[in-house]
Amino acid sequence: MAGLSFENYQRNQFLSSRTNGTPKATSTGTTIVGVKFNGGVVIAADTRSTQGPIVANKNCAKLHRMAPRIWCAGAGTAADTEEVTKLVGSNLELHSLYAGRAPRVVSALQMLKQHLFKYQGHVGAYLIVAGVDPTGAHLFSIHAHGSTDVGFYQSLGSGSLAAMAVLEANWKPELTKEEAMTLAADAIEAGIWNDLGSGSNVDLCVMEVGKDAAYLRNHRTPNVREPKQQSYKFARGTTGILSQRVLDVCQVEEQVVDVEA
Amino acid sequence: MTSIGTGYDLSNSVFSPDGRNFQVEYAVKAVENGATSIGIKFDDGIVLAVEKLVTSKLLVPGKNMKIQTIDRHIGCAYSGLLPDGRHLVNRGREEAASFKKMYAEPIPIPALADRLGQYVQAHTLYNSVRPFGISAIFGGVDENGPHLYLLEPSGTYWGYKGAATGKGRQSAKAELEKLISKRPNLNARESVLEAARIIYLAHEDNREKEFELEMSWCSISETNGLHKSIPKDLFDEAVAFAKKENDEENSDSDDSGDDSDGSDSGEKKDAEGDLQLE
Amino acid sequence: MNGIQVDINGLKRGEVNLGTSIMAVTFKDGVILGADSRTTTGAYIANRVTDKLTRVHEKIWCCRSGSAADTQAVADIVQYYLDLYTTQFGEPSTKAAASIFKSLCYENKDNLTAGIIVAGYDDKNKGEVYSIPLGGSIHKQPYAIAGSGSTFIYGYCDKNFKDNMAKDEAIDFIKHSLSQAIKWDGSSGGVIRMVVLTAEGAERLIFYPDDYEQL
Numbered sequence: 137m138a139g140l141s142f143e144n145y146q147r148n149q150f151l152s153s154r155t156n157g158t159p160k161a162t163s164t165g166t167t168i169v170g171v172k173f174n175g176g177v178v179i180a181a182d183t184r185s186t187q188g189p190i191v192a193n194k195n196c197a198k199l200h201r202m203a204p205r206i207w208c209a210g211a212g213t214a215a216d217t218e219e220v221t222k223l224v225g226s227n228l229e230l231h232s233l234y235a236g237r238a239p240r241v242v243s244a245l246q247m248l249k250q251h252l253f254k255y256q257g258h259v260g261a262y263l264i265v266a267g268v269d270p271t272g273a274h275l276f277s278i279h280a281h282g283s284t285d286v287g288f289y290q291s292l293g294s295g296s297l298a299a300m301a302v303l304e305a306n307w308k309p310e311l312t313k314e315e316a317m318t319l320a321a322d323a324i325e326a327g328i329w330n331d332l333g334s335g336s337n338v339d340l341c342v343m344e345v346g347k348d349a350a351y352l353r354n355h356r357t358p359n360v361r362e363p364k365q366q367s368y369k370f371a372r373g374t375t376g377i378l379s380q381r382v383l384d385v386c387q388v389e390e391q392v393v394d395v396e397a
Numbered sequence: 398m399t400s401i402g403t404g405y406d407l408s409n410s411v412f413s414p415d416g417r418n419f420q421v422e423y424a425v426k427a428v429e430n431g432a433t434s435i436g437i438k439f440d441d442g443i444v445l446a447v448e449k450l451v452t453s454k455l456l457v458p459g460k461n462m463k464i465q466t467i468d469r470h471i472g473c474a475y476s477g478l479l480p481d482g483r484h485l486v487n488r489g490r491e492e493a494a495s496f497k498k499m500y501a502e503p504i505p506i507p508a509l510a511d512r513l514g515q516y517v518q519a520h521t522l523y524n525s526v527r528p529f530g531i532s533a534i535f536g537g538v539d540e541n542g543p544h545l546y547l548l549e550p551s552g553t554y555w556g557y558k559g560a561a562t563g564k565g566r567q568s569a570k571a572e573l574e575k576l577i578s579k580r581p582n583l584n585a586r587e588s589v590l591e592a593a594r595i596i597y598l599a600h601e602d603n604r605e606k607e608f609e610l611e612m613s614w615c616s617i618s619e620t621n622g623l624h625k626s627i628p629k630d631l632f633d634e635a636v637a638f639a640k641k642e643n644d645e646e647n648s649d650s651d652d653s654g655d656d657s658d659g660s661d662s663g664e665k666k667d668a669e670g671d672l673q674l675e
Numbered sequence: 676m677n678g679i680q681v682d683i684n685g686l687k688r689g690e691v692n693l694g695t696s697i698m699a700v701t702f703k704d705g706v707i708l709g710a711d712s713r714t715t716t717g718a719y720i721a722n723r724v725t726d727k728l729t730r731v732h733e734k735i736w737c738c739r740s741g742s743a744a745d746t747q748a749v750a751d752i753v754q755y756y757l758d759l760y761t762t763q764f765g766e767p768s769t770k771a772a773a774s775i776f777k778s779l780c781y782e783n784k785d786n787l788t789a790g791i792i793v794a795g796y797d798d799k800n801k802g803e804v805y806s807i808p809l810g811g812s813i814h815k816q817p818y819a820i821a822g823s824g825s826t827f828i829y830g831y832c833d834k835n836f837k838d839n840m841a842k843d844e845a846i847d848f849i850k851h852s853l854s855q856a857i858k859w860d861g862s863s864g865g866v867i868r869m870v871v872l873t874a875e876g877a878e879r880l881i882f883y884p885d886d887y888e889q890l
Contacts (some may be wrong), residue, residue: 286726
């Protein structure tokens, strides 16, 4: 048949009429933040991933490494944040190998925004990009349509409003590293407690000028599960045995071979 | 032409062992036999002049224009294979139009020279094409003032104060050099007269053939920066001036013997700038 | 959408919007660009200190309104073209820059939500302002206003603009105009940013709400 085929469209229409709509992608209904401090930048994220009203993963990782000293926090469609970060990350490595110098945060930013703009928002990645390079420490945010913002502090995701409230209340110029880490983690906690889409733990990544990035997985764990009051294991013999039959489903033959000879 | 017949002149895309591209050199030959074209740059513009050989009594005098307009502010004259020239001008018009579409302003003449140079050069690289059999003199006025360029079959282009090409280029160039060193601050109308005189002078070696003069100019003061043909009164004045000057020159040279007329046979006098084939 | 009227609410779902008040004004020594600093996603202010004044060449800048992603992408491409232009032909004119903006906005009008004001200074033409609204047309003006907030200040600007103002006078004119635009437009707010383009180069200015609200 010449021309375009629309049979998949018809199939999808049929399928969605017979089921509860088309399958939904896993969304990281997330809280992510980034905060600059004197001599570096820190980014943080919660660790809940959701599929609609269901928690898909209680301890997922939303902090992605794009280069050894450029990290990225992702909100939006989980698969998209993962893939776009990996793709640009590897192009960034090729670029730094070619140029013979450490990759720059602005390069990561430009590559990400051009990729996302090309896909007109269909790649649903909302990112906070941060890192240190030969020109200093940088912090940016990117929306799925390809727009970028600069700032001393950023927040993104469904919990960004709760996080921004904390950032706006407690941010001040000339933060130290420790103050920035606390502020970022506090902002994420605000998301964890007040946003339904966010929850579980706080991941953190600290990037300091001239130092290796420190990835602090589960920096805070405010949601450790209590041990259960009772054991739900059934004791042996709870169920009565009416009859018993044992089958040999496998016959084993062994042969000893002398290998010395 | 010692290397003729060694096979290296058959293809454009092959060098001869001593690093020459014969097809380009043959193209130069086509130019050297063409009718003379000259250009003069003056304080606020340029003038172009060509010798138009009358190949038939049936041709309409004063028509059949050889000088063409590339853009409103750029004119072009050329010697050699005329259809090649028309093709080059066509390309120039496309480049000028594309520049204007993109940037909403007329193309700077150095930019046009560069684009045409690249286009001509590309025709020296491939087996499937032949080089341009013309040397083009083009110029005009842009926001940086007047420009005059000579573009050769190799793709080489240089900016000139005065340029000449075609059969009568030797004497024309000698005359241009004298003119520019003696009178460096020519104005538009003086340049038109001188251009006419030089074409008439360059035609002397070819005097058995009938010819017609064609001239155009582009100047801030005279044409408001547009490329236009010379108005009839000035043109007639220039022709009269050219005829008078050349008559005087001829009677002078009768006295002083061989002075400035054709030394094309010349082994001794070899004008610089010409590609030498021998 | 009927072909003549373009859908001005054509933003894609969740797209970041520059619900903006922007303007550019020629004055005696050159041109001044001005903008508020609010970026919104729906009802949320995604950035309260946005920089909507974007450099595309040393002394050619633009004010962006519409979709943040679209206008940033367009400005990036124009910056690239002007870089290329500079190496090939030397310093570009403001008109040439505006022409590139126009081509991109016009050729891609179906996919863009971009209202841009281009302003620049060059020694030959001095300060110039070109307005490029949604359809991709181009208008040379002594001053231009755009963005959602501009509707509230058409009258004010028309009454108060003067040709060949002094620098301080022009800054005051912009500050008063944008102050009113911000006051009446909910999608505009934050600080007022300005860029002054003269023979001396580009100078940045910033005015905080405390400065301009009680004018």
